[in-house]
Amino acid sequence: MNVTPAGMIGGLPLASPLSGAPPVSNGGLFSNVVERFVTDANNQQLAADQSVQRLATGQSDSVHETMLALAKADLSLRVFMEVRNKVIDAYQEVMRMQM
Protein backbone atom coordinates (compact mmCIF):
# COMPACT_ATOMS: atom_id res chain seq x y z
CA MET A 1 0.00 0.00 0.00
CA ASN A 2 1.36 3.38 -0.90
CA VAL A 3 -0.13 6.33 0.89
CA THR A 4 0.70 9.60 -0.78
CA PRO A 5 1.19 12.49 1.62
CA ALA A 6 -1.75 14.83 1.88
CA GLY A 7 -0.51 17.86 -0.01
CA MET A 8 -3.60 20.01 0.49
CA ILE A 9 -3.11 20.58 4.19
CA GLY A 10 -0.31 23.06 3.57
CA GLY A 11 -2.91 25.42 2.08
CA LEU A 12 -5.12 25.47 5.16
CA PRO A 13 -5.04 28.59 7.32
CA LEU A 14 -3.96 26.31 10.17
CA ALA A 15 -0.48 26.41 8.73
CA SER A 16 -0.01 30.15 8.65
CA PRO A 17 1.43 31.77 11.77
CA LEU A 18 -0.78 34.24 13.61
CA SER A 19 0.03 37.89 13.05
CA GLY A 20 2.09 39.29 15.89
CA ALA A 21 3.17 35.86 17.01
CA PRO A 22 6.84 34.97 16.56
CA PRO A 23 7.39 33.38 13.15
CA VAL A 24 7.07 29.62 13.32
CA SER A 25 10.11 27.76 12.04
CA ASN A 26 9.50 25.57 9.04
CA GLY A 27 9.81 22.33 11.03
CA GLY A 28 6.99 23.30 13.37
CA LEU A 29 4.31 23.81 10.74
CA PHE A 30 1.32 21.61 11.30
CA SER A 31 1.45 20.43 7.70
CA ASN A 32 5.04 19.28 8.20
CA VAL A 33 4.08 17.42 11.34
CA VAL A 34 1.25 15.69 9.51
CA GLU A 35 3.48 14.91 6.58
CA ARG A 36 6.09 13.35 8.83
CA PHE A 37 3.40 11.33 10.57
CA VAL A 38 2.07 10.05 7.24
CA THR A 39 5.55 9.27 5.95
CA ASP A 40 6.43 7.42 9.14
CA ALA A 41 3.23 5.39 9.16
CA ASN A 42 3.68 4.71 5.46
CA ASN A 43 7.23 3.50 5.98
CA GLN A 44 6.03 1.07 8.63
CA GLN A 45 3.35 -0.19 6.24
CA LEU A 46 5.91 -0.64 3.49
CA ALA A 47 8.25 -2.48 5.84
CA ALA A 48 5.40 -4.79 6.88
CA ASP A 49 4.50 -5.30 3.23
CA GLN A 50 8.06 -6.28 2.33
CA SER A 51 8.25 -8.55 5.34
CA VAL A 52 5.09 -10.41 4.31
CA GLN A 53 6.41 -10.67 0.77
CA ARG A 54 9.73 -12.08 1.96
CA LEU A 55 7.91 -14.63 4.09
CA ALA A 56 5.57 -15.61 1.26
CA THR A 57 8.39 -16.01 -1.25
CA GLY A 58 10.56 -17.97 1.13
CA GLN A 59 13.33 -15.40 1.47
CA SER A 60 12.64 -15.18 5.18
CA ASP A 61 11.70 -17.96 7.55
CA SER A 62 10.85 -16.05 10.69
CA VAL A 63 7.12 -15.71 11.16
CA HIS A 64 7.57 -13.66 14.30
CA GLU A 65 9.53 -10.91 12.56
CA THR A 66 6.77 -10.53 9.99
CA MET A 67 4.12 -10.45 12.69
CA LEU A 68 6.08 -7.86 14.66
CA ALA A 69 6.44 -5.73 11.53
CA LEU A 70 2.67 -5.98 11.06
CA ALA A 71 2.12 -5.03 14.70
CA LYS A 72 4.42 -2.03 14.26
CA ALA A 73 2.55 -0.92 11.15
CA ASP A 74 -0.78 -1.40 12.92
CA LEU A 75 0.32 0.58 15.97
CA SER A 76 1.77 3.47 13.98
CA LEU A 77 -1.38 3.71 11.89
CA ARG A 78 -3.50 3.66 15.03
CA VAL A 79 -1.45 6.44 16.57
CA PHE A 80 -1.86 8.47 13.41
CA MET A 81 -5.61 7.84 13.32
CA GLU A 82 -6.00 8.89 16.96
CA VAL A 83 -4.15 12.12 16.30
CA ARG A 84 -6.25 12.74 13.18
CA ASN A 85 -9.48 12.08 15.10
CA LYS A 86 -8.43 14.47 17.82
CA VAL A 87 -7.51 17.19 15.33
CA ILE A 88 -10.81 16.79 13.48
CA ASP A 89 -12.70 16.88 16.79
CA ALA A 90 -10.95 20.14 17.65
CA TYR A 91 -11.74 21.57 14.21
CA GLN A 92 -15.41 20.65 14.50
CA GLU A 93 -15.53 22.10 17.98
CA VAL A 94 -14.21 25.39 16.61
CA MET A 95 -16.68 25.34 13.70
CA ARG A 96 -19.57 24.97 16.14
CA MET A 97 -18.57 28.20 17.86
CA GLN A 98 -21.36 30.81 17.94
CA MET A 99 -20.45 34.09 16.28
Next chain:
Amino acid sequence: MGFDTSLAAFNISASGLTAERLRMEVVANNIANASVTRTPEGGPYRRKDVVFETALNPDGPAQHGATESSGLAGVRTVAIVDDMSELPRRHDPGHPDADADGFVTMPNVNLPVEMVNLITATRAYEANLKAAQSFVDMNQQALTIVRG
Protein backbone atom coordinates in the same frame (compact mmCIF):
# COMPACT_ATOMS: atom_id res chain seq x y z
CA MET B 1 13.49 8.35 13.61
CA GLY B 2 9.80 8.63 14.10
CA PHE B 3 7.91 5.49 14.99
CA ASP B 4 11.08 3.45 14.80
CA THR B 5 12.24 5.03 18.04
CA SER B 6 9.04 4.42 19.95
CA LEU B 7 8.70 0.88 18.62
CA ALA B 8 12.31 -0.12 19.33
CA ALA B 9 11.16 -2.51 22.08
CA PHE B 10 9.77 -4.74 19.33
CA ASN B 11 13.26 -5.31 17.99
CA ILE B 12 14.40 -6.50 21.42
CA SER B 13 11.58 -9.04 21.57
CA ALA B 14 12.25 -10.03 17.97
CA SER B 15 15.89 -10.77 18.73
CA GLY B 16 14.82 -12.90 21.71
CA LEU B 17 12.33 -14.79 19.56
CA THR B 18 14.94 -15.37 16.87
CA ALA B 19 17.43 -16.62 19.45
CA GLU B 20 14.97 -19.03 21.05
CA ARG B 21 13.93 -20.31 17.66
CA LEU B 22 17.55 -21.03 16.82
CA ARG B 23 17.90 -22.87 20.13
CA MET B 24 14.84 -24.91 19.21
CA GLU B 25 16.41 -25.74 15.84
CA VAL B 26 19.62 -26.85 17.53
CA VAL B 27 17.68 -29.06 19.95
CA ALA B 28 15.69 -30.54 17.08
CA ASN B 29 18.94 -31.19 15.24
CA ASN B 30 20.35 -32.94 18.31
CA ILE B 31 17.29 -35.16 18.58
CA ALA B 32 17.33 -35.94 14.87
CA ASN B 33 20.99 -36.93 15.05
CA ALA B 34 20.70 -38.87 18.31
CA SER B 35 22.03 -42.08 16.76
CA VAL B 36 24.17 -40.77 13.90
CA THR B 37 27.57 -42.45 13.76
CA ARG B 38 28.90 -40.77 10.63
CA THR B 39 29.54 -37.08 10.13
CA PRO B 40 31.55 -35.13 7.51
CA GLU B 41 34.19 -34.43 10.19
CA GLY B 42 34.36 -38.15 10.92
CA GLY B 43 33.17 -39.97 14.01
CA PRO B 44 29.73 -39.78 15.54
CA TYR B 45 27.60 -36.66 15.84
CA ARG B 46 28.44 -34.36 18.72
CA ARG B 47 25.67 -32.63 20.59
CA LYS B 48 25.41 -28.93 19.68
CA ASP B 49 24.66 -26.04 21.94
CA VAL B 50 24.08 -22.33 21.30
CA VAL B 51 25.91 -19.46 22.95
CA PHE B 52 24.09 -16.15 23.26
CA GLU B 53 25.42 -12.75 24.19
CA THR B 54 23.65 -9.55 25.01
CA ALA B 55 23.49 -7.16 22.10
CA LEU B 56 24.21 -3.54 22.89
CA ASN B 57 23.66 -0.72 20.48
CA PRO B 58 24.94 2.53 22.02
CA ASP B 59 24.34 4.33 18.72
CA GLY B 60 20.67 3.41 18.73
CA PRO B 61 17.85 5.93 19.07
CA ALA B 62 17.68 7.72 22.39
CA GLN B 63 14.46 7.73 24.35
CA HIS B 64 12.69 11.02 24.81
CA GLY B 65 14.40 13.08 27.50
CA ALA B 66 17.56 10.97 27.48
CA THR B 67 20.76 12.31 26.01
CA GLU B 68 21.99 8.96 24.82
CA SER B 69 20.59 5.61 23.83
CA SER B 70 19.83 3.03 26.49
CA GLY B 71 21.88 0.70 24.31
CA LEU B 72 19.45 -2.16 24.87
CA ALA B 73 19.26 -4.18 21.71
CA GLY B 74 18.25 -7.65 22.83
CA VAL B 75 20.26 -10.78 22.33
CA ARG B 76 22.66 -12.03 19.69
CA THR B 77 23.86 -15.50 18.83
CA VAL B 78 27.63 -15.84 19.16
CA ALA B 79 28.15 -19.39 18.00
CA ILE B 80 26.86 -22.92 17.84
CA VAL B 81 29.38 -25.00 19.77
CA ASP B 82 30.00 -28.72 20.04
CA ASP B 83 29.48 -30.45 23.35
CA MET B 84 32.89 -32.05 23.94
CA SER B 85 31.73 -34.42 26.68
CA GLU B 86 32.64 -38.08 26.42
CA LEU B 87 30.93 -40.10 23.71
CA PRO B 88 29.24 -43.25 24.99
CA ARG B 89 30.31 -46.61 23.55
CA ARG B 90 27.80 -49.33 22.86
CA HIS B 91 28.53 -52.97 22.23
CA ASP B 92 27.14 -53.81 18.80
CA PRO B 93 29.51 -56.01 16.78
CA GLY B 94 27.16 -56.16 13.80
CA HIS B 95 27.26 -52.42 13.26
CA PRO B 96 29.31 -51.30 10.24
CA ASP B 97 30.98 -48.59 12.33
CA ALA B 98 31.98 -50.95 15.16
CA ASP B 99 35.65 -51.02 16.12
CA ALA B 100 37.81 -54.15 16.48
CA ASP B 101 36.34 -54.87 19.94
CA GLY B 102 32.79 -54.63 18.61
CA PHE B 103 32.02 -51.26 20.23
CA VAL B 104 30.26 -48.42 18.41
CA THR B 105 30.88 -44.86 19.55
CA MET B 106 27.51 -43.16 19.76
CA PRO B 107 26.61 -39.44 19.83
CA ASN B 108 26.60 -37.80 23.26
CA VAL B 109 22.97 -36.80 22.81
CA ASN B 110 20.86 -37.45 25.87
CA LEU B 111 17.17 -37.45 24.94
CA PRO B 112 15.78 -36.44 28.38
CA VAL B 113 18.22 -33.51 28.43
CA GLU B 114 17.14 -32.48 24.93
CA MET B 115 13.49 -32.68 25.93
CA VAL B 116 14.12 -30.38 28.88
CA ASN B 117 15.98 -27.97 26.58
CA LEU B 118 13.10 -28.11 24.14
CA ILE B 119 10.61 -27.18 26.84
CA THR B 120 12.92 -24.43 28.11
CA ALA B 121 13.24 -22.97 24.61
CA THR B 122 9.48 -23.17 24.07
CA ARG B 123 8.74 -21.40 27.32
CA ALA B 124 11.40 -18.76 26.67
CA TYR B 125 9.89 -18.17 23.23
CA GLU B 126 6.49 -17.72 24.87
CA ALA B 127 7.97 -15.30 27.39
CA ASN B 128 9.46 -13.17 24.61
CA LEU B 129 6.16 -13.27 22.76
CA LYS B 130 4.37 -12.15 25.90
CA ALA B 131 6.77 -9.23 26.26
CA ALA B 132 6.01 -8.14 22.69
CA GLN B 133 2.26 -8.52 23.26
CA SER B 134 2.45 -6.50 26.47
CA PHE B 135 4.20 -3.77 24.54
CA VAL B 136 1.37 -3.72 21.98
CA ASP B 137 -1.18 -3.62 24.82
CA MET B 138 0.66 -0.77 26.52
CA ASN B 139 0.68 1.27 23.34
CA GLN B 140 -2.98 0.61 22.68
CA GLN B 141 -3.85 1.58 26.22
CA ALA B 142 -1.87 4.77 25.82
CA LEU B 143 -3.96 5.56 22.74
CA THR B 144 -7.12 5.54 24.83
CA ILE B 145 -5.86 8.67 26.63
CA VAL B 146 -7.09 10.90 23.82
CA ARG B 147 -10.42 9.11 23.39
CA GLY B 148 -12.97 11.27 25.07
